[in-house]
Amino acid sequence: MEEGDRLHLGSATLGSRLIHGTGKFPSAELLAQSIAASEAEMITLAVRRLHLDGDRRSELEGLDLKRYHLLPNTAGARSSEEAIRLAHLARAAGLSDFIKVEVVGHEATLLPDPLATFEATSRLVAEGFTVLPYTSDDVALALRLAEAGAAAVMPGAAPIGSTLGVLNPHNIRLIIQECPVPVIVDAGLGSPSDALRVMEWGAAGVLVNTGIARAKDPVGMARAFAAAVEIGRLAHRAGLAGETGEARHGYGASSPTAGMPLG
Amino acid sequence: MTVGDPGEETALGPGPLRARLRASRLYVVTDDLTPLEKVPELVREAVAGGADLVQLRRKREPWAELVELARSLQECCRRGGAIFLVNDHVDLALAAQADGVHLGQGDATVQEARERLGERPLIGLSTHTPEQALKAQLLPLDYIAAGPVRATPTKPDSVEVGFQQVTAAALVSRVPVVAIGGLDEGASAIEAGADMVAVVRAVCAAPAPRLAASRLRQEAAGATSWRWIQLNGEPRKSPPGETVLQLLARLGVEPPGVAVEVDGRIVPQERLANEPVAEGAVVEVVHFVGGG
Incomplete structure (x- = not known):
């Protein structure tokens, strides 16, 4: 990270632009090591019923949650009411008012319900939450969410857990260009190159879970994603040649055209 | 069940x-x-x-x-x-x-x-x-x-x-x-x-x-009998006079990281010690787990 290049989300200021998911890790140890290796400062969490009998430990056991910015999600919600209830529970359980609004609108793909996402975002913003809605790659919806007061919008690159990468690069770029609030690309990022690409385009950050958790070596992959995010960010700040100057709309030789020792 | x-x-x-x-x-x-x-x-x-x-x-x-x-x-x-x-x-x-x-x-x-x-x-x-x-x-x-x-x-x-x-x-x-x-x-x-x-x-x-x-x-x-409550969707018993904080203690959890809803209302952390568990109460105890 370059000095001074920090991501501001609500009351949080993040040095790392990689938000680390905590689901689906093979073990609590690997999760803790992976977060450490990624140097992520914000992690996502889910809210669930406590098991009454047997093993009550969760995979978060090995983490000191006070060391991180916590971004609880409303995963599992099927309506704005359910999302709002989960947000209230998360706030009551936690130490922050951050919430990643996630309302499933289509069971098979877990793609978000745009209307319920908008409704929950608006209401939670009004209640004082710092709201980061998970949304589809629809630019109009992203703009409406920003207008409703979302602290950032989180368009999915591909369906949750799919690791398919950026299915619609054009839309993701458009959202990044148009959105007045930070854009954090969430869901479906399968490889560090996916993360690098969206960071080059100017995404404010990425959220990666399955791409790390289900890698053969999650800790190594966490390190790889962190590096990719950093490179992508550096590239974006440096300004891609393809997006500036003479090369923008055509072709140009890389070597001088004058001074040829011929003829 | x-x-x-x-x-x-x-x-x-x-x-x-x-x-x-x-x-x-x-x-x-x-x-x-x-x-x-x-x-x-x-x-x-x-x-x-x-x-x-x-x-x-x-x-x-x-x-x-x-x-x-x-x-x-x-x-x-x-x-x-x-x-x-x-x-x-x-x-x-x-x-x-x-x-x-x-x-x-x-x-x-x-x-x-x-x-x-x-x-x-x-x-x-x-x-x-x-x-x-x-x-x-x-x-x-x-x-x-x-x-x-x-x-x-x-x-x-x-x-x-x-x-x-x-x-x-x-x-x-x-x-x-x-x-x-x-x-x-x-x-x-x-x-x-x-x-x-x-x-x-x-x-x-x-x-x-x-x-x-x-x-x-x-x-x-x-x-004085124990009360029947619904705890995380299951019928359970709660001893007389038990508070929500005591209920959490016997479940082996403590705030933060835990939230409790009683009859659909969230109990703020500072009130857990004073909130009684009443007969027939519907109690939900949630905690953070891994998620994306």
């Missing part, structure tokens, strides 16, 4: 039988000493005195006599508004159309009994350790017995487990808990977490069984 919860559709089907079980306080088990022909009169007296459940426990009689006795007791309990169960014998329960069967740890398995009896009849199971009480929760049964609370000549080989076992069972049970073993008064077991007090000699060997049953019923009903 919500077996035994009167207000809910259950795996075994809802029914007045289970609602009556929930309201029961006194459970009388027949002894071995009363002559067979005197048992119906004894049961009539016990039911008239207030027995909510009666269990026929006789081990040595010929089958035909047992069937005849069981049929007559079933009829007598039906008239008196009591629930009638038989000990061990699924066949006897079927032959007498009893309301159910009580099984010991070594008897026919609960699963087999359920398959043979169908959904309506009640099944109870004896438990003697906290592990047995916990394992029983996975079975298709309607109550568990915890004991023997005190050493008893009725079961000379059993080891006394005290009221601690009643409390241990109450803390894990989704179904009513019956305290049994050498009890001769009704309040202590209820205060320890039982829903019902089961007695043998205290009624069967009493000079006036009806009076004895009446006294025991009153003592049990008058004692």
